[in-house]
Amino acid sequence: MFVSKMKKNKRKGFTLIEMLIVIALIGILAGVVISVINIPKTQARSRDSKRVGDIKRIQTALELYFADNRKYPVSTSWKNVQNISELLPSYIDRMPVDTGESISNSSQRCYGFTTREYKYGTNYSGGGYVLMATMELTESASPSKCSSIPNCKSSGFPCSGGASTQDYCYCAQNPM
Secondary structure, eight states, X not given: OHHHHHHHHOOOSOOHXXXXXXXXXXXXXXXXXXXXXXXXXXXXXXXXXXXXXXXXHHHHHHHHHHHHHXXXXXXXXXXEGGXXXXXTTTTOSXXXXXXXXXXXXXXXOSTXXXXXXXXXXXXXXXXXXXXXXXXXXXXXXXXXXXXXOHHHHSTTSTTTTSOOOOTTEEEEEOOO
């Protein structure tokens, strides 16, 4: 009878040691997952994707403007896209804005610009354009590096003559 009472009093549950081991294992797994995910790089990739999308929105507005006017708004030097007033509000409701953050590392600058802003330039006649954004990751810019864009190699465009070979420069141009 005494033995059966002892068995009934045993509590079911985890001991303190078992709980500490489980918490330690969860902490180790969380650390491994966080190091694999690389949160800052994922955030930079997200901001670069937004830049590409913004450039495409601006391109769409420029093509709508071209369809009505048979030329693009003329700017023979680099111009912040915020200053392309011809597109507002008929062709785009508001211009996309990049972060505007300073670029402290000079090797990450495009054409010497020290802040992240969308830039725009055309040839003298307004028959073609170049849009430029400075990316945070080189792989984001690689498919459309400014140095590989034909308009950047043509005379009359703001990027010709000193074409940037930097890996962070993303450019788009008018359809040819």
